[in-house]
Amino acid sequence: xxxxxxxxGLLELGETLVVQQRGVRLIDGxxxxxxxxGVLLLSTHxxxxxxxxxxxxxxxxxxxxxxxxxxxxxxIGKSAKxxxxxxxxxxxxxxxxxxxxxxxxxxxxxxxxxxxxxxRRLSEEITQRRWESMPTGQAMQVNKDSQAGRIRxxxxxxxxxxxxxxxxxxxxxISEAFEDLSKLMEKAKEMVExxxxxxxxxxxxxxxxxxxxxxxxxxxxxxxxIANPVTRETYGSGTQYHMQLAKQLAGILQTPLExxxxxxxxxxxxxxxxxxxxxxxxxxxDLVNACKMLESLxxxxxxxxxxxxxMVIELQSHNEEEMVAAALETVSEKxxxxxxxxxxxxxxxxxxxxxxxxxxxxxxxxxxxxxxxGLRFYPNLFLTQS
Amino acid sequence: QxxxxxxxxxxxxxxxxxxxxxxxxxxxxxxxxxxxxxxxxGVDPLASGKGFWSEMLGVGxxxxxxxxxxxxxxxxxxxxxxGLITLEELQQQVLKGRGKLAQDVSQDDLLRAIKKLKVxxxxxxxxxxxxxxxxxxxxxxxxxDHTVVLQLAEKKGFVTVSxxxxxxxxxxxxxxxxx
Numbered sequence: 001x002x003x004x005x006x007x008x009g010l011l012e013l014g015e016t017l018v019v020q021q022r023g024v025r026l027i028d029g030x031x032x033x034x035x036x037x038g039v040l041l042l043s044t045h046x047x048x049x050x051x052x053x054x055x056x057x058x059x060x061x062x063x064x065x066x067x068x069x070x071x072x073x074x075x076i077g078k079s080a081k082x083x084x085x086x087x088x089x090x091x092x093x094x095x096x097x098x099x100x101x102x103x104x105x106x107x108x109x110x111x112x113x114x115x116x117x118x119x120r121r122l123s124e125e126i127t128q129r130r131w132e133s134m135p136t137g138q139a140m141q142v143n144k145d146s147q148a149g150r151i152r153x154x155x156x157x158x159x160x161x162x163x164x165x166x167x168x169x170x171x172x173x174i175s176e177a178f179e180d181l182s183k184l185m186e187k188a189k190e191m192v193e194x195x196x197x198x199x200x201x202x203x204x205x206x207x208x209x210x211x212x213x214x215x216x217x218x219x220x221x222x223x224x225x226i227a228n229p230v231t232r233e234t235y236g237s238g239t240q241y242h243m244q245l246a247k248q249l250a251g252i253l254q255t256p257l258e259x260x261x262x263x264x265x266x267x268x269x270x271x272x273x274x275x276x277x278x279x280x281x282x283x284x285x286d287l288v289n290a291c292k293m294l295e296s297l298x299x300x301x302x303x304x305x306x307x308x309x310x311m312v313i314e315l316q317s318h319n320e321e322e323m324v325a326a327a328l329e330t331v332s333e334k335x336x337x338x339x340x341x342x343x344x345x346x347x348x349x350x351x352x353x354x355x356x357x358x359x360x361x362x363x364x365x366x367x368x369x370x371x372x373x374g375l376r377f378y379p380n381l382f383l384t385q386s
Numbered sequence: 387q388x389x390x391x392x393x394x395x396x397x398x399x400x401x402x403x404x405x406x407x408x409x410x411x412x413x414x415x416x417x418x419x420x421x422x423x424x425x426x427x428g429v430d431p432l433a434s435g436k437g438f439w440s441e442m443l444g445v446g447x448x449x450x451x452x453x454x455x456x457x458x459x460x461x462x463x464x465x466x467x468x469g470l471i472t473l474e475e476l477q478q479q480v481l482k483g484r485g486k487l488a489q490d491v492s493q494d495d496l497l498r499a500i501k502k503l504k505v506x507x508x509x510x511x512x513x514x515x516x517x518x519x520x521x522x523x524x525x526x527x528x529x530x531d532h533t534v535v536l537q538l539a540e541k542k543g544f545v546t547v548s549x550x551x552x553x554x555x556x557x558x559x560x561x562x563x564x565x
Contacts, residue, residue, distance in 0.1 A: 074486070113486065177406045181420060184402050189427040191395055220392055225430045225437045241436050267508040271454045281450035283435045284505040311507035351508075351524075 001028035001035075002101040003065050003086045005094035009050050009058035011043055011159050014134045018042045019121045022052065023112025027081075029103025035059075040108060042121055045131040047084070059096055061086070066126055071119055072107070080115040082108045082122065188224070195226050215240065243297065245282070245290035249273070250299040253313060257301065262318030265351055266291065266303075266311040306355050307362070324360045328379060331357075331366060336378045396438060403442040410443050414492035420445070421498060432502055452491060452499040455480050457508075460523035469524030473497070476521055496521075 011017060019042050026035035026049055041048040047066075051057035067085040074080040085105045110118070198217060219239045249269075256272060257264055264272075266287065274281045282290075291303040291313060300316050314320065330345060331337050337345070343353035357377045360366040364383055369376045409416045424431050424439075431439035432449050440446025459479045463471060471479075473493050480491055500521060503510045511522040 177409045177416065178419065180402055180406060181416075181423065184398060185423045185427060187395055187398055188424070188429055191391060192428045194391055216389075220389070222434050222436055223392070223438045224395075225424070225433045225439055226428065241434075265508065266506040267457055267503075270503075270506055271457055274450060274454050279447065280441075281435055281447050281454075283432055283440070283446060283450055284453065284502045286434050286436065288505050305507065308509075309507045310509070 001026065001033055001103075001106055002096065002098040003089045003093070003106075004049075004059040004061045004098070005096040007046075007048065007058050007060040007094075009041075009048055009055070009060070010156060011162075012045070013158060015043045015045045016134075016162075018044060018125060019118060021110065021112070021114035021118050023110065023114075024049065025079075025109040025111060027107040027109055028098070028101055029105055029107070031103075033098075035097075037111075040118070042118065042125060044125060044134060047122075063125055063129075063131055065089075069119070069122060069126065071115070074115075079109050079111045080113070081110065082115060082119050084108065191224055192226055195221060195224065239289075242286065242289045243293055245286060246293040246297055246299060249287075249290055249313075250294065250301050252276070253301060254315075257313065257315050257318075261348065262315040263320070263352060264313050265349065266313065268349070269313055306358070308355065308358065310351060310355055312352065312355070320356070320359060321363070323356060324363055324365060327356050327360050328365045331360075331377055332379045336369070336376050338374050338376050342377075399438050399442050407443055410445055411448065411489055414490055414495060417445075417448075418492075418494050421494075432498070448489075449495070449499045449502065452480070452495060453503050455483055456496065456499055456503065456521075457523075459483065460521070464523065469522060471521050471523070473519040473521060493519075 021040050024038055024040035026033065026038070035049060035051070037052045038049045039052060041050065044063075046060045046062050048058065048060040065086045067087055069085070070083040072081040072083055083105055084107070088104070108115075108118075195217075219241065222239055222241065252273060253264070253269065260268075269291075270282070270284060270287055273287070288311070291311075294313075295302045301313050302316060303311060304314055304320070305311050327342070327346075330342065334341070334345075337357075339350055339354035339357055342348075342357060343350040346353065348356075357366060361368055361377065365380055366377045367380045367382070369378060410420065421431070429439075431437065431443075431445050434440065435446045435450065437446070456476065459476060460469070460471060463479070473496060477491065477493055477496060480496065481488075484491070497512060497519070500510050500512055509522070509524055513520040513522060
């Protein structure tokens with residue numbers, strides 16, 4: 001920390017602000033010093049730290065003093081840090097908070113994040129070494145007579161103007177974003193209108209629309225996110241994309257299904273697939289549309305929709321009706337079971353356990369007892385004992 | 387012909403994306419604006435991961451990933467709250483799971499993600515209660531009766547059989563059933 005010098009914190013002429021970050025603590029090597037909560041500014045020439053509570057308390061170090069920098073990832077209860085290795089202080093350095101230090105590096109602790117962006121910018125500045133080609137007002141500071149006062153004033157005004165411009169630009173960026181968004185939406189609206197008129201033509205079978213064109217039209221709708229107004233045909237709302245997706249799913253889900261007794265809820269599938277993809281995730285609708293095509297594509301999985309609306313994927317080889325017979329045995333052994341108890345016994349999710357019991361009930365094997373204590377299933381003695 | 391228009395639109399969208407893609411990810415306010423505008427013109431940017439909006443603006447990934455996180459939170463807490471969670475708590479838990487460096491997630495974001503999840507037939511539901519919402523993650527355990535009583539209980543934090551009888555004019559049995 002002995003490389004730092006006290007400074008006013010104002011940028012010199014020719015010095016530009018690159019990035020700044022609040023909530024940064026300076027650490028001398030491994031020891032905390034009382035520079036805990038400040039704004040860290042990176043300029044083309046220096047690294048400046050200004051105390052958030054006391055703006056007069058401001059120190060800086062020239063970027064030319066930096067040997068190299070490293071990142072230190074955040075830990076439990078610890079903020080992410082950048083380690084800055086420094087050259088020894090030059091003999092004509094301006095006075096600073098420390099005369100000496102046993103460390104030749106400092107750490108910047110980012111308590112309010114921003115470390116990634118700052119590291120990137122700092123790396124850039126160190127590589128580009130812009131301070132070498134942009135002489136700052138320091139040459140003028142050598143002139144310590146009464147003229148210096150006036151030159152400084154010019155400097156301050158110039159800097160204030162720069163900051164004001166930057167503020168305006170940020171505002172402009174935000175309102176520009178909204179403006180551009182409105183314009184974009186206008187164009188999108190035109191697309192929607194166009195698609196409606198095409199859809200109408202298809203419905204009324206005008207204009208010689210071929211099967212091919214219909215398929216292409218569907219994919220246009222998909223790209224735009226427009227609901228398909230054309231009546232369902234063989235593929236439903238599916239498109240080429242969904243067909244491919246269906247084939248992919250068949251490959252991905254084979255093993256997981258076998259591990260889970262041949263059946264998985266669509267929600268589980270959604271999480272599994274998207275977690276595996278990491279990027280370019282599937283929308284829920286994509287998944288449903290693809291699954292609807294599984295059977296028609298003769299793939300080894302199929303989509304099944306229970307009466308309650310719950311959707312599952314099951315292996316073709318899986319026969320829920322056979323599972324019901326096994327379920328009946330389990331329930332009979334225990335006398336009666338709720339969905340929760342059954343799920344625990346068999347090692348299934350409660351959702352699917354419930355569906356199996358409901359199916360068993362539908363097939364007449366089980367009876368329900370619906371009370372304030374919950375829903376409990378009994379073997380259907382009316383059937384077996386009458 | 388439509389394909390020409392589509393290409394032109396695609397170019398416009400690419401331009402927009404190159405300038406403003408960051409806004410979508412960083413600003414919850416911008417996302418709301420964006421979604422509302424899409425809804426007005428009849429476009430659903432979240433319908434497919436293959437849609438332009440998703441591919442170029444990355445809107446899709448943001449919401450689909452949020453969907454996964456919501457499902458996981460609900461699953462993890464189901465044994466404790468029976469599948470009912472307030473929107474606030476859901477927000478807290480999701481933010482916790484996302485870690486310190488992730489973007490902010492607003493309640494509007496959560497609601498939109500949940501609306502999409504319903505397509506999966508999992509019984510996700512959003513119940514308006516008081517000034518906020520309850521998120522239900524187990525299918526069909528709640529019917530209208532339950533919902534109405536919940537809303538009644540919201541006001542004071544509890545509800546009694548006599549209260550239910552008085553304000554809803556139900557018989558004792560029905561009230562007891564729901565409770």
